[in-house]
Amino acid sequence: MTGANRHYVLAAGGTGGHLLPAFALATELERRGHHVALITDARGAEIPGKPDFLPAHVIPAGRFGRNPLTWFKGLMAVLEGRRMALRLFDSFEPSAVVGFGGYPSLPTILAATSADVPTVVHEQNAVLGRVNRLFAGRVQAIATAYPEVERLDTKHAEKVHLVGNPVRAGVLSLREVPFPAFTEDGLLRVLVTGGSQGARVLSEIVPDGLSMLPPALRQRLQVTQQCRPEDLDAVRERYRNHGIPAELATYFEDMAARLADAHLFIGRAGASTIAELTAVGRPAILIPLPIATDDHQAANTRELTRSGGARMIRQERFSGKELAKQIKALAENPQGLAKAAHAAWNCGRPRAAQDLADLVESFGGADMMDVIRVGGNNARGASQGMAAGQGASREITK
Template sequence: MSGASKHFVLAAGGTGGHLIPAFALAIELDRRGHHVALITDERGANIPGKPDFLPAHILPAGRITKNPLSWVPGLRSIMEGRRMALRLFESFEPSAVIGFGGYPAAPALLASTSADIPSLVHEQNAVLGRVNRLLAGRVQAIATAFPGVKRLKAKYADKVHLVGNPVRPELLQLRDEPFPAFTDDGLLRVLVTGGSQGANILSEIVPDGLAMLQPALRSRLQVTQQCRAEDLDAVRERYRAHDIPAELGTYFEDMAARLADAHLFIGRAGASTIAELTAVGRPAILVPLPIATDDHQTDNTREVVKAGGARAIKQPRFTAKELAKQIQAMAQRPETLATAAHGAWNCGRPDAVKDLADLIESAGGADLMDVIRVDGKHRQGAAQSVKPASSAAKDVSAKVGSE
């Protein structure tokens, strides 16, 4: 779909969940010959993984919460960021602006509406985030990673495009590789990661849960676990006491290779994690982070659990006994684990970054055939194009506090 070179602005909050898909899209757009700029906060400007070619512009982005005391300073900061974004647009002249959620995306999207520049949002989770909810009525397209996104109003259905979450190229290369051989007497390789939040619950529960497996399965374990630095010694001692071989670390640079070798994943249910597991096709036991906004990690698990590719355990029920029970059920026979792997694979959306790039390229231009996954297959829907906004930004004060 790419033709003449265009300029695009990506706007995202400073966390990995928002920036990973933004970086992936930037790389794809750059590959197609376009110019891309990033609007974010200070964290996002300095986060590892930002492409060298991608200039980052830091804008103020106030937080508007349920607390009335946040409304005035939050709105003032957002509007200052909007003015700065408008000045950037005058020089950069973007063909479209796409927001990936997080408060830094709000000023850029408001500015795009004011300047009659087409705008889109991408929602990584199965629940529409606060900023994307605030701006859903103003943008021309809403790209989603999951079907049936919660808190997305039915009246916006005509501008929803199911594309998925972009996944790193090194993981996509594994999609057509077979599930690693797992036999009645072979090793059971388990990969455990917890992310930056709440990893200690996995450090506390997983070693003891693995120790409770039936001897025939426990004796074949080979574990790789990512832990917080302060948990390493305690977790190492737990595995040593249980006589379970385990490799521990705070960070593994070759995570793609480790996922490729894994028969079973245990960890949180962030959007990027789900996208990677389903892209590669790896069975999982997922423990949603209970403090995630709107409990979105629980909703992130629904599609893959329904497909048989994972089992979800709410954190209050996440005990060593329950973990052992679920592992035993999934891995008691080689075909059971392979079937779960196939169920996860069927939920993958490997063309997410391509489809997202096609969508933003279509902004204000030719129609885009929207590709929608239905029952594990693809269906081409009616042609949908992203058209420029027709009116200036409205006063956002009516929205303040409505979240």
């Protein structure tokens, strides 16, 4: 804990990928005795998991789509959001602002840079996001989750710090729990998710792919799958026809515990998913979302697949036959899954929240933490590298 209590403002878009690491950082900063406020949009204020101590200030977040006719409205929203953020700064007096990407980060960081408030941006993906890219030259530090980040210009290398992607405490607490024993005649527990509401392509392909496994594997399957509400009945019927026991739901309250029990994960490659898989050490078959901006989900798989901790299948090649082939390669040898789990575990950065908090604390009192700079001796000993050329919710008073 530091000797002085300070104030920090976190800004994050209204998705779990942006907000979950913000919640983890807020929890760590609050534990150290600091005061933290969150700026987000209306959707973000409703995301589950927000710490009770963390007030959420809702500001307008202008969106700039492909239609130029909407740009003026978006610009007006950004300027209004900037004014509201400055008003919060006047009363809250933050030592630093931390942006986690997403539209609400834009007016907040714009306000911070105009008010000379030190600013850090955190990039959860392996491709620098649009808002973080826009401000990369104006912020004091860029925290990354991966040793290689595309769209991050080498001229910013001196301000880049590899910290990892903070995960929920409930997931991080499972890091020292051993990988569940997988024997030649034991159950093969498979966890399938596709995001907050499941993914239809997984509902359509995974049951058939599992049915194509050799009988010795298929008869040992125990599946837990998250589905879209409208897909539940059809997926249940598929598993019933294949004779595969499966528990299906649109949402699982105890997802961390289910991840701990799983021998294999099948799903998308969002930043939070990758962070949790590597925190716990679970092998995976990943199907990146093909419409993800800048194809960032495919980039997110790079470190994990290189290590042997995961297999990646592009959605255009994702078929029952290909899925069965990849599962068979991992699971036919009882040691295959355990080795992949260990490789995934080695990619984890369990000190991400602490290292990011150390970096943020370096503004307003402490010295800069060179130990977590890319190429330094961080907690995981990550290799040096950066892709070259690349509380209650309330609205701020207007």
